Amino acid sequence: MAQFSRVSGSVGLITLQNPPVNALSAAVRQGIVDTVNKALQEPEVKSVVICGQNKVFCGGADIKSFRGVMTGPPLIPMIHAIEASTKPVVAAIEGIALGGGLELALACHYRISHTKARLGLPEVTLGLLPAAAGSQRLPRLIGITAALDLITTGRHVTAAEALQLGIVDHVTDQNTVDVALKFASSVAGKPLDARRISLYPCPPSDDTDALFEEAMQRVRRSARGAIAPVACVQAVRAAATLPYAQGLEREKELMATLFTSGQARALQYSFFAQRAVGRWSMPSGAQWDTVEPLPVQKTAVIGLGTMGRGIVVALTQAGFSVVAVETHEKQLTQAKQAIEEMLIRGAKRRGVTPEHDTITYSHSMEPVANVDLVIEAVFEDMVLKEKVFQQLSAVCKPGTLLCTNTSGLDIDHLASKTPNPELVVGMHFFAPAHVMKLLEVVYGRQSSPRAVATAMQLGKKMGKVSVAVGNCLGFVGNRMLKPYMNQAFFLLEEGASPELVDQALEEFGFIMGPFRMSDLSGIDVGWRIRKEEGLAVPDQRTGQIPRMQKGCRYSPVGDLICEQGRFGQKTGQGWYRYDKPGGRVARPDPWMQTFLNQYRATHGLVPRRIDPKEVLERCLYALINEGFQTLEEGIAAAPEDIDVIYVFGYSWPQHRGGPMFYADMVGLEKIMDRLEHYHQAHPDVPSLQPCNLLRKLVAIGSPPIHKWSQVMKTLRSQL
Numbered sequence: 175m176a177q178f179s180r181v182s183g184s185v186g187l188i189t190l191q192n193p194p195v196n197a198l199s200a201a202v203r204q205g206i207v208d209t210v211n212k213a214l215q216e217p218e219v220k221s222v223v224i225c226g227q228n229k230v231f232c233g234g235a236d237i238k239s240f241r242g243v244m245t246g247p248p249l250i251p252m253i254h255a256i257e258a259s260t261k262p263v264v265a266a267i268e269g270i271a272l273g274g275g276l277e278l279a280l281a282c283h284y285r286i287s288h289t290k291a292r293l294g295l296p297e298v299t300l301g302l303l304p305a306a307a308g309s310q311r312l313p314r315l316i317g318i319t320a321a322l323d324l325i326t327t328g329r330h331v332t333a334a335e336a337l338q339l340g341i342v343d344h345v346t347d348q349n350t351v352d353v354a355l356k357f358a359s360s361v362a363g364k365p366l367d368a369r370r371i372s373l374y375p376c377p378p379s380d381d382t383d384a385l386f387e388e389a390m391q392r393v394r395r396s397a398r399g400a401i402a403p404v405a406c407v408q409a410v411r412a413a414a415t416l417p418y419a420q421g422l423e424r425e426k427e428l429m430a431t432l433f434t435s436g437q438a439r440a441l442q443y444s445f446f447a448q449r450a451v452g453r454w455s456m457p458s459g460a461q462w463d464t465v466e467p468l469p470v471q472k473t474a475v476i477g478l479g480t481m482g483r484g485i486v487v488a489l490t491q492a493g494f495s496v497v498a499v500e501t502h503e504k505q506l507t508q509a510k511q512a513i514e515e516m517l518i519r520g521a522k523r524r525g526v527t528p529e530h531d532t533i534t535y536s537h538s539m540e541p542v543a544n545v546d547l548v549i550e551a552v553f554e555d556m557v558l559k560e561k562v563f564q565q566l567s568a569v570c571k572p573g574t575l576l577c578t579n580t581s582g583l584d585i586d587h588l589a590s591k592t593p594n595p596e597l598v599v600g601m602h603f604f605a606p607a608h609v610m611k612l613l614e615v616v617y618g619r620q621s622s623p624r625a626v627a628t629a630m631q632l633g634k635k636m637g638k639v640s641v642a643v644g645n646c647l648g649f650v651g652n653r654m655l656k657p658y659m660n661q662a663f664f665l666l667e668e669g670a671s672p673e674l675v676d677q678a679l680e681e682f683g684f685i686m687g688p689f690r691m692s693d694l695s696g697i698d699v700g701w702r703i704r705k706e707e708g709l710a711v712p713d714q715r716t717g718q719i720p721r722m723q724k725g726c727r728y729s730p731v732g733d734l735i736c737e738q739g740r741f742g743q744k745t746g747q748g749w750y751r752y753d754k755p756g757g758r759v760a761r762p763d764p765w766m767q768t769f770l771n772q773y774r775a776t777h778g779l780v781p782r783r784i785d786p787k788e789v790l791e792r793c794l795y796a797l798i799n800e801g802f803q804t805l806e807e808g809i810a811a812a813p814e815d816i817d818v819i820y821v822f823g824y825s826w827p828q829h830r831g832g833p834m835f836y837a838d839m840v841g842l843e844k845i846m847d848r849l850e851h852y853h854q855a856h857p858d859v860p861s862l863q864p865c866n867l868l869r870k871l872v873a874i875g876s877p878p879i880h881k882w883s884q885v886m887k888t889l890r891s892q893l
C-alpha cells in the first residue's frame with residue numbers, strides 16, 4: 175500500500191507501507207500509481223516526496239511473489255510516470271533503497287539520503303538484473319564503470335559513497351523526510367528536464383568496446399558459471415550504445431532469459447534459506463522464538479593458532495571484549511602481532527578505527543574467571559580439549575558458556591568432562607574465521623536451548639550465517655565431505671588424475687576441486703584424523719595400509735603421499751606442485767602420475783578413462799546421499815540448513831542453491847538410480863547406497879524441496 179498526505183500546504187507526501195522492507199508488492203505498486211496520480215492532479219500540490227514507512231525506503235521488488243503469477247501494475251510504466259511528472263518528486267531515502275527501491279528513487283528528480291542508509295542494485299545476487307530501468311538509468315547518472323561495478327557485484331554502498339558517486343544529491347543525519355519536504359517546496363516550479371535521468375546521454379568512455387570486453391572477461395572469471403552477471407554487463411552495454419528506449423527493450427529481453435532460469439530459482443531459494451536457518455529448532459521442540467539467549471559481553475578464546483586468532487578478530491570487530499589465552503609465550507607474542515595486523519587491515523577495509531584495547535592477552539586462564547562465554551580453539555586433540563574444559567570448569571564463574579571450535583570431535587564427550595554439560599555447545603568456525611560467513615552451532619544431548627540460542631545470537635552479532643546442527647562425527651559439513659573426498663580418492667585409483675577431478679568440479683562451479691582445496695588446507699590435516707581413527711595405519715603383517723577396512727573400501731593414496739612429506743601448499747608439493755613452500759599456483763606434477771601408475775600396478779588396478787560426468791555424479795551424489803542421512807537422523811533439521819552450510823562453508827556454487835536444492839533440481843529418482851548404479855559397481859562403498867529417506871521420498875513421488883520438512887516429520891516417526 176502507499177498513503178498520500180498533504181504536508182505544509184503544497185507538498186504531497188507518498189509513504190510506502192509494506193513492512194518490514196516496503197517491498198514493491200502488487201498492492202504497493204497500485205498504491206504508488208494511485209497516489210502519484212493524486213499528487214499530480216491536485217492543483218495545490220506543487221511538489222512531491224516519496225518515503226517509506228518505519229524509516230525504511232524500499233527493499234525492491236517483492237521476491238516472495240516471483241514464484242507466483244505476477245499481478246498488479248507493471249513497474250516500468252509506474253516508474254516512468256514519476257520521472258515524467260511535471261512536479262518535482264524527491265525521494266527521502268532512509269534505511270535501504272535496494273533493487274526496485276533504488277530504481278524508484280532514480281526515477282525521482284532528486285534523492286536525499288540519511289547518513290546510515292544503504293543503496294544498491296543487488297538483483298544479480300538473486301540471479302536477475304535491474305529490470306525497472308536501473309541498468310539504463312544508473313550508467314547515465316554515474317558513468318559506465320561505476321555502474322558496472324554496482325550492477326555486476328550487487329554490492330550495497332553507504333550514503334557517503336552514494337553521494338560521492340552522484341547517486342544521491344544530499345546526505346543528512348537529520349530527519350530525512352523533513353529535510354526532503356523542505357527541499358521539495360524549495361524546488362517547486364523549477365524546470366525538470368535536467369533532472370530526468372533517462373534523457374541523459376551515457377557518459378562516453380575512451381574505448382567502449384575494450385571496456386566491455388575487459389568487464390565481460392572479469393565477470394566470466396568470477397562468475398563460476400553464473401549467467402546473471404554476464405547479462406548485467408550486456409544490459410549496461412545497451413545503455414552505453416543504444417538510445418534509452420531501445421536499451422530498455424534490451425534490458426527486458428535479458429531479464430526474460432534470467433527470470434525463469436534455474437539459477438534464479440537457486441539464488442532466490444538461497445536468499446530465503448539464509449533467513450530460514452535463523453529460525454532454528456531442536457529435536458526437543460525448543461526453537462528460535464521461544465528461547466531467550468543469555469547476555470554476553472565479555473568473551474574469551476583459548477588457543478591462538480590460526481583459528482583462535484580469527485575468532486578473536488571476529489569477536490573484537492563485533493564489539494565484544496576478549497580475553498585471548500595462549501599458554502606458549504612465543505605463540506602468544508606472534509598471535510598478538512598477527513591479530514593486531516588483521517584488525518588494522520579490517521578497519522582500513524571498513525573505513526573505521528581499529529579496536530585494540532578491548533583485547534586482554536594472557537598465557538594463563540585466570541583472567542577468564544568472569545567472562546560470559548569461552549570459545550576453546552586449541553589443537554584438534556580430544557585429550558588436550560578435555561584438559562582445557564576441566565581447567566575452564568574450575569576457573570569460570572557459574573553459568574559461563576563453554577563453546578568448542580572443534581571441527582568434528584564429540585561434543586557430548588567434552589560436555590561430560592564438565593559439571594554443567596548443559597552449558598556446552600560447539601561453535602564450529604571456518605578458516606579464516608574472521609572472513610568465512612558460516613558458523614555451525616552444534617548442540618549435544620545435554621546442551622540447553624538457552625546455550626544454543628546464545629551461540630546462535632552471538633554468531634549473528636559476529637555477522638555470521640549460523641546454522642544449528644546436532645552432534646555426530648564431523649557434524650553436517652565435514653560429515654558430508656567425507657564420502658565426497660572418498661569418491662575423489664577412488665576415482666584416482668580407477669584412472670583419473672587430480673586435474674581431471676578438480677576440473678569437473680570447478681566447471682560445476684566450486685572455487686576449488688577437492689585436490690586443490692586439500693592442498694590449500696593441508697593434506698596432513700585429514701591424514702592426522704585418519705590416523706587417530708585407526709584408518710591410515712599400515713597392517714603389521716603386510717606393512718601396507720589395508721584397502722578394505724571394517725568391510726568397506728578404503729583408499730590410502732592420501733596417506734601414502736603424506737608419508738612422503740607432501741602436505742600441499744605448505745610444503746610446496748601435494749596433489750600438485752607449487753613453485754615453493756607456501757606457493758599458491760597449482761601445477762600438474764609428473765611425479766603424481768608416476769606415483770598413481772605404480773600404486774595401481776601394486777594393487778592390480780587397471781586404469782580406465784573416466785569422464786567428468788562420472789566424477790560429478792559420484793562425488794556430488796555421495797555427498798547428497800549423506801545429506802539425506804543427516805536429515806533422516808535429525809542432525810540437520812531441514813534441507814535449507816545443509817544448503818546454507820555448503821554455500822557459505824564449502825564454496826558450493828550459490829547459483830546451484832546447495833546440495834539438497836541441486837538434488838531436487840536433478841530429480842531424486844535420478845539421484846537414487848545413479849547411486850544404485852555406482853553401488854552395484856562398488857558394493858564395498860556403503861556411502862553409495864541410497865539412504866532410507868531418499869528412497870522414501872522417491873517412493874512417494876519425489877515431492878518438491880519445500881515439502882520435504884513436513885514429509886520428514888512423518889517419515890522420521892515411521893523410520
Ligand SMILES: C[C@H](O)[C@H](C)C(=O)SCCNC(=O)CCNC(=O)[C@H](O)C(C)(C)COP(=O)([O-])OP(=O)([O-])OC[C@H]1O[C@@H](n2cnc3c(N)ncnc32)[C@H](O)[C@@H]1OP(=O)([O-])[O-]
Nearest residue numbers: 195197233234235236237238272273274296304305306449
Ligand atoms: C525490478 C527489480 O529490478 C528487481 C527485480 C528487484 O528489485 S529484485 C529485489 C532486490 N532487492 C533485494 O535484493 C533486497 C533483498 N533483501 C535484503 O537484502 C535484506 O533483506 C535487507 C533488505 C538488506 C534487510 O536485511 P535484514 O537482515 O535487516 O532483514 P532480513 O531478515 O533480510 O529481511 C527481513 C524480512 O524481509 C524479507 N524481505 C527482505 N527483502 C525482501 C524483498 N525484496 N521482497 C520480499 N521480502 C523481502 C525477508 O525475507 C525477511 O522476511 P522473513 O524471513 O522475516 O519472513
